[in-house]
Amino acid sequence: MKFLVTGAAGFIGMYVCKRLLEQGHYVVGLDNLNTYYLPKLKQHRLDQLFPYDNFTFIKKDLADRDAIAALFKEEQFQRVIHLAAQAGVRYSLEAPFDYVDSNLVGMMTILEGCRHNKVEHLVYASSSSVYGMNTKVPFSESDTVDHPVSLYAATKKSNELMAHSYSHLYGIPTTGLRFFTVYGPGGRPDMAPWLFTEAILNDRPIKVFNQGKMMRDFTYIDDIVEGVIRIQEVIPELNESNETGSTAPYKIFNIGNNQPIQLSEFIEAIESACGKQAEKILMDMQPGDVPKTYADTAQLETAVGYKPSTTIQEGMVKFVEWYKTFQKEL
Numbered sequence: 001m002k003f004l005v006t007g008a009a010g011f012i013g014m015y016v017c018k019r020l021l022e023q024g025h026y027v028v029g030l031d032n033l034n035t036y037y038l039p040k041l042k043q044h045r046l047d048q049l050f051p052y053d054n055f056t057f058i059k060k061d062l063a064d065r066d067a068i069a070a071l072f073k074e075e076q077f078q079r080v081i082h083l084a085a086q087a088g089v090r091y092s093l094e095a096p097f098d099y100v101d102s103n104l105v106g107m108m109t110i111l112e113g114c115r116h117n118k119v120e121h122l123v124y125a126s127s128s129s130v131y132g133m134n135t136k137v138p139f140s141e142s143d144t145v146d147h148p149v150s151l152y153a154a155t156k157k158s159n160e161l162m163a164h165s166y167s168h169l170y171g172i173p174t175t176g177l178r179f180f181t182v183y184g185p186g187g188r189p190d191m192a193p194w195l196f197t198e199a200i201l202n203d204r205p206i207k208v209f210n211q212g213k214m215m216r217d218f219t220y221i222d223d224i225v226e227g228v229i230r231i232q233e234v235i236p237e238l239n240e241s242n243e244t245g246s247t248a249p250y251k252i253f254n255i256g257n258n259q260p261i262q263l264s265e266f267i268e269a270i271e272s273a274c275g276k277q278a279e280k281i282l283m284d285m286q287p288g289d290v291p292k293t294y295a296d297t298a299q300l301e302t303a304v305g306y307k308p309s310t311t312i313q314e315g316m317v318k319f320v321e322w323y324k325t326f327q328k329e330l
Contacts, residue, residue, distance in 0.1 A: 002026045004077040006062060006110065007084030009033055011187050012125070012179070014045035015225045016081055021052040023229075028075055031084065032061040036091070036098075037189050040330060045186055062106030072113030079232055082110045082124040085155075088190055089129060090286060092151040103155035104162075111166045119172065121235045123228065126160055126176040128217070128256065128293045129153035137260075138296035141178075141252045149290065160252060167248035173236045174249070177228065180256025180295045184221030184315055185322030193316065196270050196278065197323050205279040212263045212282065215292040217256040220315040223308030227255045230304035256295025257308045269312045273320035 003020055007013035008029025020027050029049060033042055049055050060067050062084055086092075086102035107124070114122050130145040130153050148154040163174040183193045199206045236249040271278055285291070301307050 009042035068109040167250040180217040220310035
């Protein structure tokens with residue numbers, strides 16, 4: 001089967017590509033290789049994929065309408081896994097138009113490509129950020145998500161609405177995945193696992209926001225990828241009853257660990273993996289952040305028969321081992 005995976009040089013994208021390649025599929029990986037973070041990290045990820053004969057990498061920007069339309073027409077993908085996006089809640093305060101170009105225009109070019117080329121299933125990345133300041137926990141797919149507290153979250157909610165309109169108008173099967181705080185080897189340098197590990201290993205203090213009283217549903221990368229690979233096989237059908245109240249071939253799933261932990265426990269896991277204690281600077285809540293993320297994953301478990309199982313202690317040992325090796329390569 002031929003797949004398009006966008007964000008192929010990204011954290012989740014690389015691992016998804018690798019799993020599909022190992023299964024024998026032909027994968028075209030697309031990425032614009034922007035400089036939001038370390039280009040060497042993106043190259044490091046791509047280097048894991050280049051040895052596969054069934055992998056082709058294409059450097060293009062999703063906002064280039066003509067280029068993306070031509071790519072779809074030429075390749076005739078059977079399925080698309082759209083993971084490319086401008087990520088990061090805090091960066092959206094600094095560079096809002098980057099999010100419009102990548103997350104809104106980029107989603108539009110993907111939807112148009114699927115519409116005109118009979119793609120049989122589009123799986124795309126949403127985010128737990130869409131739940132905003134919801135106080136009802138765990139977060140369920142049927143919850144109201146009309147009050148985003150960051151532009152990043154607003155773009156992800158918009159992606160879900162755009163996907164639904166195309167599912168309804170053109171019968172394109174779409175599945176959105178609300179990821180909950182993904183971490184693991186190869187993760188982004190702007191996220192807490194990297195920032196805290198780097199600081200602890202170099203005897204620098206770490207900033208602990210909201211006095212450490214936040215909770216996160218940390219999900220290890222292998223668990224995320226397993227869910228993505230399984231769900232792309234489950235194609236939504238027209239008139240199928242679902243939690244959204246829509247009869248379009250459209251689905252939304254939470255994909256998280258279903259076991260939120262306190263930020264303090266997360267830091268302890270990093271300290272243990274590093275073999276060093278952290279010096280902590282307690283800070284107030286950052287604008288755009290939320291105090292708790294907690295995924296109700298019952299619908300995903302029903303759909304694909306899988307539930308994430310990696311503990312934060314296991315996952316952080318693997319991340320810290322990878323981080324030390326990667327730093328030697330720089």
